[in-house]
Structure formats: structure tokens, C-alpha cells
Amino acid sequence: MSSVQRNSRFNESRIREIQARQYGLVSSAQWLVEGCSSPALTRAVQRGELARVFPGVYRSTLIAPFLRQTALAAVLWAGDNAVASHSTAARLYGFDTPHERLHVWVPPTRAPKSPLVVVHRGVVARSDQRVRDRVPLTSPARTLVDLARVLDEESLEAALEDFLHRGLTTPLAISRCVEARGGTGRAGSNRLRVLLANRGDKALEYKLEVKLWRLFHKASLRPVRQFEVRCGGQRYRLDFAWPILKVAVEGQGFAVHGGRLAHIRDSRRLADLVGAGWRVVPVTWEDVTRDPKRVIARVRSTLLEAAA
Numbered sequence: 001m002s003s004v005q006r007n008s009r010f011n012e013s014r015i016r017e018i019q020a021r022q023y024g025l026v027s028s029a030q031w032l033v034e035g036c037s038s039p040a041l042t043r044a045v046q047r048g049e050l051a052r053v054f055p056g057v058y059r060s061t062l063i064a065p066f067l068r069q070t071a072l073a074a075v076l077w078a079g080d081n082a083v084a085s086h087s088t089a090a091r092l093y094g095f096d097t098p099h100e101r102l103h104v105w106v107p108p109t110r111a112p113k114s115p116l117v118v119v120h121r122g123v124v125a126r127s128d129q130r131v132r133d134r135v136p137l138t139s140p141a142r143t144l145v146d147l148a149r150v151l152d153e154e155s156l157e158a159a160l161e162d163f164l165h166r167g168l169t170t171p172l173a174i175s176r177c178v179e180a181r182g183g184t185g186r187a188g189s190n191r192l193r194v195l196l197a198n199r200g201d202k203a204l205e206y207k208l209e210v211k212l213w214r215l216f217h218k219a220s221l222r223p224v225r226q227f228e229v230r231c232g233g234q235r236y237r238l239d240f241a242w243p244i245l246k247v248a249v250e251g252q253g254f255a256v257h258g259g260r261l262a263h264i265r266d267s268r269r270l271a272d273l274v275g276a277g278w279r280v281v282p283v284t285w286e287d288v289t290r291d292p293k294r295v296i297a298r299v300r301s302t303l304l305e306a307a308a
Contacts, residue, residue, distance in 0.1 A: 011035045021134065024063035027076045028056040053077075054114060067091060072135045074102045074117050082106045083129055084137040085120060086146045092132055093140060095162050097155075103146075105138065120146075128177065140169035141177035148188025156188075157195050158210045164203035171196055202226035208251040209239055211288045212295075216240065219296045223249065232272030245306040248273065249299060252282040279306055 014034045018026050031041050041058070044050045050058040054077035059069065071084045071092060084092060086103035102117045105124045112119055128142035138146060140163050148156055163169050178192055198217065202225050204210050209225075216223060227241035227248070238248040252266070273280050279302050287295050 019060055022072060022076075023066075023069035023134070024060035025053070025069060025073055025076060026050075026058055028058070031058075054116070068133050068135055071102060071137070074104050074114075075136050077114070078104045078106045078112050078117070078119065079110055080107075081124075082110075082136070083124055084135055085124075085143065086118070086138075086150060089137040089143040090147060090159060092135055092137055093143065093163065093168055094166070095159050097151075097159075125181075128181065139173075139177070141173045142181065144169070144174055144192065145177050145181050145189070148192040150188075153191055153195075154210065154214060156191065157199075157214065158207050160192070160195055161199070161204040161210055165205050171199075200225035206251060208283075208285050208288065211285075212240060212249060212251065212283060215288060215292050215295065216299075219300075221296070221299065229273070229276075229278070231276035231278070234269070234272060236269055236273065238273075242303060242306075245303060246278045247281070247299075247302050247306050248278055249281045249283055252284050 011034050015026055015031065015036060018030050018034070028038075028041060032038070041050070045052065045058065048061055051061050053059050053065075053070065053073040057073045057077045059065070059073065063069070071088050074088075075082045075084055082104050083089075084103065085105045087097040087100060088103045090097050101115075103120065104117060105120045105122060106112065108121045108123065111121065124138060124142065128139045130137055130139050137143070144156075144160055144163060147159055151159065160174070164171065174192070175196060178189055178196075199213075204213060204225065213225065223240035223242055225240060227238045227243060229236055229238060229241070229243075239251050240249040241247065250266075250270075270280055270282075281299055281302050283295055
């Protein structure tokens with residue numbers, strides 16, 4: 001075997017190692033650094049072994065595209081110190097946002113353009129950067145600050161509660177990031193401040209709970225969130241409760257609490273609560289979206305009955 005053949009196999013091995021770390025991706029810069037030639041890259045594309053994702057970024061055709069891969073491809077394309085951000089970072093953290101174009105932050109001296117990517121130019125402090133599943137991205141707190149500029153208020157509150165519920169960040173970390181990065185005039189900063197100030201101590205778990213909390217707040221009702229109670233020999237957590245009056249509001253439905261078996265457990269749970277003297281108002285997604293006024297009327301009526 002000639003030295004050229006040995007070097008060629010070594011180079012191919014190094015490229016495969018890079019692709020293994022990058023979900024099948026390799027940049028043209030990495031390709032050249034490993035001693036492979038530009039004509040060899042062109043031939044790999046022509047043979048169908050590689051497909052271009054962005055200019056200068058290629059993926060193995062043996063691996064179908066998926067979110068982490070395309071997000072990392074965008075970061076590689078955007079260059080040094082680029083990080084995935086906004087809704088792309090939120091999705092990488094596991095929060096369901098609309099599937100739109102990818103978002104990245106890049107240093108202010110750089111201005112890459114692609115119809116597939118929304119490029120934000122500015123400085124992202126090291127303390128606001130993370131690496132998740134091999135993808136450089138904004139921290140959870142910084143992601144929420146960025147989302148505050150682009151999401152409607154309910155979607156922003158749902159993202160805030162989801163991040164807090166899953167322990168991705170803390171109210172203190174978010175507040176510090178808002179003050180350090182948001183400034184007094186940054187779009188969305190005040191909305192995020194208000195949401196932090198008006199939320200309860202415990203994070204909400206489901207989007208239905210966020211809708212109910214917003215509905216209660218609008219109606220000037222202030223229940224305790226995620227209230228724990230013992231009854232029937234069990235410890236239960238109520239979505240919303242007025243403990244003195246023993247009134248609770250519970251989100252109901254397969255989509256909310258996890259399917260048929262969970263629904264059966266919820267029924268047993270309801271029986272234990274009623275047996276312990278609790279008045280429970282069940283609310284479905286359809287109730288709160290189609291007839292919110294009726295939901296508030298039912299809650300007010302139950303509170304009045306309990307207080308009588």
C-alpha cells in the first residue's frame with residue numbers, strides 16, 4: 001500500500017470521526033483541515049455520499065435530517081461563536097414551538113445570509129451560552145429573554161412555566177438575565193418582568209394550566225397553584241386551590257393527564273378529594289378555549305357555595 005493510499009484512508013477515518021461527533025455533518029473547512037481535497041469533496045457530493053445543508057456544510061446521506069442536526073449545521077455555517085437561539089433553542093430544550101426557520105446569534109461583525117435561517121447579530125455573553133446535545137445554544141434564561149421579543153404573551157408564559165417546571169432555569173436566573181441583557185427598552189423585557197412578578201411560587205406543568213391561570217388572573221381570582229393535600233391515604237397535588245374554602249379547579253382530559261390509565265387514576269383521585277370535603281371543578285381544554293366566561297361563572301358559583 002502506497003503512502004498516498006494510507007494517508008487517504010487515514011483522512012477518511014478522521015472525517016468519519018468528525019461526522020460521528022456531529023450527527024453526520026462535516027464542514028468544508030474541517031474537510032480541508034484533515035487533508036482532504038476540494039475535488040474529493042465535490043466527488044463525494046456527486047456520488048451521493050454527501051448532501052449540502054448550507055454553503056460549506058454537508059451531511060451524510062445515510063442520516064436523515066433532524067432538529068439537532070440541522071441546528072448544528074446552521075451553527076457551523078454561521079461560524080465561530082455562533083449559537084442557536086430563540087425558538088430553535090427552545091425546541092432543543094424540549095419546548096414545543098411552531099416549526100419555523102432556524103435562529104442563530106452571530107457576532108456583530110458577521111452577517112451570513114440564508115433563506116433557511118434568521119440571523120441575529122450581537123454579543124452573547126459566555127454566561128449565556130450552553131452546549132446541549134452537542135449543539136451550542138443560548139442558555140435557558142437567555143432563550144426566554146429572546147423569546148419575549150417574538151412570542152405572544154400566552155406562549156411566552158407557557159415557555160416560562162415549562163422551563164421552570166422542568167428545572168431548566170430559575171426565576172432568579174431569568175430576572176438577572178432580563179436586567180443584564182434586556183435593558184429597560186428591549187422589546188419584551190417588561191412582559192417577562194410582569195410574568196415573573198405575577199406568577200405563583202410553583203411552576204405550572206401544562207398549557208391548559210397556563211390558560212386557566214391567565215383566565216383567573218383576568219377575573220381577579222387568585223388561587224394557590226399546585227397545592228398539595230392529603231386525603232384517602234394519598235398525597236395529591238391540585239392544579240389550583242382555595243384551601244380555606246376547600247375548592248379546587250382541575251384540568252381534565254386524556255391529552256392533559258396522559259391517557260386512559262391516567263384518566264382512571266384521576267377518577268379515583270377525584271373520589272378521594274370529594275370524600276374529604278373538597279369541591280372540585282373539572283375544566284377541559286374545550287371549556288377554557290370555547291367558553292371561558294362559563295368556566296369563571298362555575299368557579300365563582302362554587303366559591304360562593306363553599307363560603308355560604
